[in-house]
Amino acid sequence: PKSWAADGKAAKSPRAEAGRRALKARSMVESIEAPLAGGEEEADGDLESPGSLRRGLRSTSYRRAVVSGVDLDGSSNLKKKNRMSQPVLKAVVEDREKFSSLGRIKKMMLRGQGTFDGEENAVLYQNYKEKALDIDSDEESEPREQKLHEKVVFHHKPLRSTWSQLSVVKKNGLSEAISQEERKRQEAIFEVISSEHSYLLSLEILIRLFKNSRELSLTMTKTESHHLFSNITDVYEASKKFFKELEERHQNNIFIDDISDIVEKHASSTFDPYVKYCTNEVYQQRTLQKLIATNPAFKEVLSRIESHEDCRNLPMISFLILPMQRVTRLPLLMDTICQKTPKDSPKYENCKQALKEVSKLVRLCNEGARKMERTEMMYTINSQLEFKIKPFPLVSSSRWLLKRGELTAYVEDTGLFSKRTSKQQVYFFLFNDVLIITKKKSEESYNVTDYSLREHLVVQQCDSEDPTSSPVKNTSAMLYSRQSSAIHLFRLAVLSNHAGERMEMLLGAETQSDRARWIAALGQDRDGQKTDRTTLTQVEIIRTYTAKQSDELSLQVADVVLVYQKVNDGWYEGQRLRDGERGWFPMECAKEITCRATIDKNMERMGRLLGLETNV
CATH class of the missing domain: 1.20.900.10 (Dbl homology (DH) domain)
Structure with missing residues (x-):
């Protein structure tokens, strides 16, 4: 009956109430002494109950004691009222002496926050962008940090953790306490x-x-x-x-x-x-x-x-x-x-x-x-070459391929009454020390027609705006004017070929960038030592690029590259800052760096990395 229930509730004695609260406190303390499997559950009861205090020690009180060094033993009223929590308070004081131990702090404070202990919100390395790779990281100001923090709170994006974002650092104000x-x-x-x-x-x-x-x-x-x-x-x-x-x-x-x-x-x-x-x-x-x-x-x-x-x-x-x-x-x-x-x-x-x-x-x-x-690659190429002339011992541990590809060679034929120019396809294999000139029979077979040491090669670009500068005499100017719209020409002088003879070749590439790449590869002097790096354009890579040819440069997002050459049809020749590796890559993968402070900082970094006398 409702009247009995009302009478029973009103008749509860202080002794019965105290017994109920003591029983509840004992059960909560016993459950909390078990592993923290239920650490996230909320305990009922008001703040004065021992159970609530024990729960608070696992969160607010414990954090303040450990991080701020608050002496909870100094609170005599808490000791008198809550004797069952006394061993817990003693443990907190012991831990306060070791408040620099991040292990306990992380277990008690960072549980479920995805710093190192939880994987459900952790960032995979593919999506993790190191701040060290951010070229503008040092220009990041304090207000911007607050903005990033707000982004984490409201948008719940799994961004990487920073030292300043750690709970123990924020609650103790450590980032403000240091320079x-x-x-x-x-x-x-x-x-x-x-x-x-x-x-x-x-x-x-x-x-x-x-x-x-x-x-x-x-x-x-x-x-x-x-x-x-x-x-x-x-x-x-x-x-x-x-x-x-x-x-x-x-x-x-x-x-x-x-x-x-x-x-x-x-x-x-x-x-x-x-x-x-x-x-x-x-x-x-x-x-x-x-x-x-x-x-x-x-x-x-x-x-x-x-x-x-x-x-x-x-x-x-x-x-x-x-x-x-x-x-x-x-x-x-x-x-x-x-x-x-x-x-x-x-x-x-x-x-x-x-x-x-x-x-x-x-x-x-x-x-x-x-x-x-x-x-x-050396063994593969060697098996594909068929020498029609004196064989050349190609395979060597100190030899590697720089560039390969097909070019158009223009040859003047002198007849009895006239001269005419014919063109033929040649296929070059350029190694770090030798050029092999072949004619392609199939995708896996090449006839070697000539070869020369790389040090005996002289390459020169033909200026399309000045046909008279064409390297081939007599009819070459006319040839150049007819072909310049479709073929990009350059001259290759071989000072000593396989027979010890001098020869010259007028070569054509299909694109402007292809010509530039062959000239750069065939040229003995890459201008690397003469060029003042501080005057070069710097670009940041915004899209990963994997090299498809031997003279290209594989790049990762956030790589910084010094640009040595820019070709109008969309290619850069550059040097990777982190290791000094040089090669070609598409312009669309990069954006130019314009901040002077960032440019100077990148040059300092390159000096440190390359100054180690190790090609990274």
């Missing part, structure tokens, strides 16, 4: 750690969903599988060891004094698997293309795996190239730390040494990939 220079240095150090975590997550997806897929493995041979995935598991384990030490250093103190020793140690020893993986790149790309083109079963299973939600609509190739991308970005990340470290500090020299080691690692990776590709 702007030190804050930038902490950001640069933290970025190495956070980007390694993102990279590790992507590698885990590659291994779990693609490499370990039984269904996918059944569609190809073991050799194809090995060419496709190589030693990616070893690369993953090396990254895990690297990240473990980085995170331990981060856990020891919110302010990371230095990570140069960790980077140097792993770059010189642990990262050996990277060299092997990058060396396999040629076989990897070729195998994947072949499987997709000729194996319907493989293509179907691959498409199904790529649609998995963990892949986030990214193709397998974007996962396979990650080790190459990561290893080439490490020098830039370390260089950024170097840039933010005072030059009179011992840390600066340590950082330079670490930068040298990662640069050496990248050089070994590049050399391994190039050596494998060059060696295979």
